[in-house]
Amino acid sequence: MNPRAGALVLQTAPLAVLLGALAWLAVDPPDTAILPPLAAFLTALALWLIAVLAVARRRESADAPLRALGDNLPHAYLYQYQVDARGTARFLHISSGVERVHGVSAAAVLADPARLLDLTHPDDRAAILAAETESQRHGTPFELTLRARRADGLWGWLHLHSVPHAADDGSVTWDGLATDVTRERENSRALRMVARRVEALLALPEEAERLDEPALLHGALTRAAELTGSRTARLYRIDARGQLSSVPEDEAPFPAPAGSAGAEALRLGTAVCRNQPDAPLPGLATPSRVVCLPVADEGAAQWLALLANRDEDYTQAEIDTLRLIVGQAWQLAKKRKATQALLLANRVLNASSVICFRWRAEAGWPVDYVSPNVRQWGYTAEALCAGRPPFADLVHPDDLARVADEVVAHTAAGRTGYLQEYRIRTACGDLRWVLDETRVLRDADGTALAYDGILTDITDRRRAEEAMQQALAEQQALNRKLEEAHTQLLQSEKLASIGQLAAGVAHELNNPLGFVISNLGTLDTYLRDLMAVVDAGAALLDEAQRARLAPVCAAHDFDYVRGDAFTLIAESREGLDRLRRIVQDLKTFSRPGDSEWREADLNQGLESTLNIVWNELKYKCTVHRDLGELPPVRCRIAQLNQVFLNLLVNAGQAIAERGEITLRTRAAGESVTIEISDTGCGISPEHRQRIFDPFFTTKPVGQGTGLGLSLAYGIIRAHQGRIEVDSTPGQGSTFRIVLPLAPAGPPDDGVVSEGAPAPGAASPDPSPRSPA
């Protein structure tokens, strides 16, 4: 409503009531005696009122432009306040703005000046009264800023500026301007706050340098408390279980009380403000007002900052201050922690032997980063990053192509990481084996951008591995030797028992042979004696007796018998002689005492052996002897006989139906050659290199042990000779043995004697001087 219209209504309302009452009296006069005086009074009153109104309107119309101006002041109002000589105070005028500022209409104030006083803050009432008195006494203007209730019901700030005018009647009138300066005060206060905040924030980095995290946070919180006018500031550390412990006072951890601002802040993860008494926290009796701020890192709160007991309510400004300062301190602490962690990591990295690289995925692998500990290789990180020398030059030339190929292959295969081992050349030319554990950095399209390599020096490991490999190889060689020796031992044990058997058999054969040969000799003598008697008898016969004897002689074919008997005996003796030789060979072959080194005729050995295996060969083989003149060879003839036996048996077994075996011996310089050829099935190329391996056999189960050739190989090697084979599958094989006439350093005859190992049991290397 228009205030002026309101005022008019207010002013004219009593007049209208009076006129109404008069009209009621005139229309329907009550029949009483008091009517005439009442009517007269009312009429007089109405006239007075009209007069007063007229005066008022006149004055109003004179002040109207000024008052309109006053009514239009924003956030302010004009007033005329008068205290008369009796001390009665009243407003002569007050702008309508009072309603905008205080929510009280001008009319109400004009009607009751105490309304305004009531709206001022109780603490400031004394001040305004004192100022008034002072101004009245001295006639000086006064200015005052005081708190007053605003239209919204909150306390605001009002600035008063009043100039007193003293009148003749003893009254004093103040012309004043009341301005609502709440916003200005707030603004300036906010400005000051911002300035102090900035000051506090600027001080933080310096503090962060010298304080640890709790001290820094605590300092920041203290500063925030100062800025916000909080009398209480608390910092709580939150452990992994959500328990609080106050900092710096070390109290036992405790849970935040349910429903408290602290618990609420931790639950919500954001600042919580309560401008009312809150649940007490340890070290903090029931706070009147409280703001709690959780300081969180990756969701988990680590600190709880608390401000409390501010005289006024906390507003967003205070919350912001707390958040800003403590948050900044936290960020600084975090950054410092991260920096320290990075420094530590760098120190640890540099102290280790592991070298880190980053190469760009470009030609030449330019080095983006290399850990400074690369100086253990004699390079500096700066030089390597500048390409002096390029990384490719560090890789051993023999490994470079392989490394490059692998990198390309791994990259193309889309791998995110891979392992490589290669050699690195250090600045002083040493070679170091490194294990390169590389991660490939790729962009969104999968294009490789860079490679992060962790190079571990594995030289020692490689060396150990190589040494181990070598040891392994040696061990395997040793195992092989052992296996060979074992095989030979087995074979020689077998041979020894065969030898014993043969010797026993020979002995048993020798007895009958002895008497048969002897008897046949005696029989020969007897026959000659008989013939002598017969001849003598025939000589005594006369012609007739001889004629009678002739048919008898003819019937018994005497002349033929006489001639053939001696031939028969001679042939039998020849056969017996052969038998004797075979038995002799059997004994020679098996004689255990014959394992000593001595000079021997290899042709004879070959013949003896052939005699023994003849039974195996005679039905399907024709044996050709092409035996040259051989000088005596220093050897263990029993062992060589064993070799000949094995080769001859093999030759016989290679021949399926009928074939030929050729024995050829030749002497050439300081060595002799013995060749045993057959026209058998031959040896397939894939078997050729394995035939001397122990237990390798192509014969059916039961026919071959797979030991014969390996044994032969061992024996020939012990004689410092060699054994070779030429073979054409389907056409036959030739085994060639080449033996030195006198092997270097075989033991003397006396060393091996009776009781010594049987043939083949001797080590393949009789002396360390003999070549392997």
Place this chain on the structure above:
Amino acid sequence: MSRILILDDEESILKALRRVMRAAPCAAGGRTFALEVEAFSTPQAALERARHEPFDLFLSDYRMPEMDGIAFLAAAKALQPDAARLILSGYADLNALVRAVNEVGIDRFIAKPWNDYELMSAIAQSLAHRELVLENRQLANLVRIEMGELTPEHLEAQRLEALEPGITRVNWGPDGSVLLDPDLLERP
């Protein structure tokens, strides 16, 4: 006539040897020996015979059941030390040979199967050698008698001692008695 004892566990060998010794000449160094052969197939029988009859030569097989040739020849040597000793064996074992030479002092080791001629000449040589040794000893004794180193009584005692070992020694008991058999003292 030279007396020869042959021992082999195989009868056929014995028969063959008899034939050879009967028929083949046994001659060496211009001397021919007539042989009188006794053959045995067990060492026990042969030793029993050797206790009662003198022989000029023992020829034994080596490998036999119960007692080998060396043990037999050692026993024969104890009975008749002056007889020649030969081994005829099909078992050419170096160990056997060493034992035969060292323990028994054999004259020859002949391998089976033997050659008749070689066998006979080996026998003849052994006999000749034995005769030579005996003759030398006899001549030496004659010289010693002449030189007074030896009396004919000594010589006779040696002869008797050779015939019956121990016969020339007297065992005197503590009481002056003559002990014919010392073993009797030990019996209760």
